[in-house]
Amino acid sequence: MKIFVDTANIEEIREAVSWGIVQGVTTNPTLVSKEGRPFKELVEEICSIVDGPISVEVTATDAEGMVEEGREIASWHPNIVLKIPMGIEGIKAVKRLSTEGIKTNVTLIFSPNQALLAAEAGATYASIFVGRLDDIGQDGMQVVAQALQIYRNYSFSTEIIVASVRHPMHILRAGEMGAPVVTAPFKVLEAMFKHPLTDIGLQRFLADWEKLKNLMK
Numbered sequence: 487m488k489i490f491v492d493t494a495n496i497e498e499i500r501e502a503v504s505w506g507i508v509q510g511v512t513t514n515p516t517l518v519s520k521e522g523r524p525f526k527e528l529v530e531e532i533c534s535i536v537d538g539p540i541s542v543e544v545t546a547t548d549a550e551g552m553v554e555e556g557r558e559i560a561s562w563h564p565n566i567v568l569k570i571p572m573g574i575e576g577i578k579a580v581k582r583l584s585t586e587g588i589k590t591n592v593t594l595i596f597s598p599n600q601a602l603l604a605a606e607a608g609a610t611y612a613s614i615f616v617g618r619l620d621d622i623g624q625d626g627m628q629v630v631a632q633a634l635q636i637y638r639n640y641s642f643s644t645e646i647i648v649a650s651v652r653h654p655m656h657i658l659r660a661g662e663m664g665a666p667v668v669t670a671p672f673k674v675l676e677a678m679f680k681h682p683l684t685d686i687g688l689q690r691f692l693a694d695w696e697k698l699k700n701l702m703k
């Protein structure tokens with residue numbers, strides 16, 4: 487499984503990358519606006535930290551505008567993947583950009599059929615927002631399972647990104663299903679490292695080692 491960090495915060499990205507298990511970054515207009523910095527400068531700094539796919543979202547709302555804006559953003563760095571919102575205009579734009587060899591990540595996917603359309607248009611990634619589905623009482627991971635099955639049936643090369651992750655259980659279920667990519671907030675990734683028995687076990691090992699050191703004095 488590839489693990490991406492879902493943030494535009496430079497400190498979080500630097501820290502997560504230092505762990506050696508994070509292979510990419512996903513951003514969106516909300517995450518970028520939280521940072522209060524010029525867009526291009528922020529994206530270029532992220533690209534200088536992470537040697538992997540960096541998803542950056544377009545804000546135009548028609549296909550023509552998305553393609554134009556997308557070409558400009560993609561020219562900033564070779565690792566940039568254009569995040570394009572699901573919809574007729576978005577899918578038209580993905581088709582054109584993918585034909586030009588520009589990588590895309592179709593965002594705001596909430597159904598297996600939307601995931602199918604993203605793959606048909608040649609998207610590099612399809613982001614399924616599991617947390618937002620859970621929030622309205624639908625099982626987000628069930629949509630991931632259905633989309634994975636469709637992709638396997640037709641050997642699509644588009645990779646599903648499990649996005650809008652809220653807790654480590656989303657990542658566990660993604661792993662059990664064989665989802666190729668998960669993007670998670672910094673805090674959720676940090677939580678994956680933790681287990682109370684690990685802390686208790688380490689304290690005990692260190693205390694016993696201290697006892698031995700005292701005996702050897």
Ligand code: E4P
Pocket residue numbers: 492512513514593613615617618649650651669
């Ligand atoms: C995905 O790429 C999005 O940036 C993100 O996962 C959205 O998550 P949210 O539902 O927590 O805003």
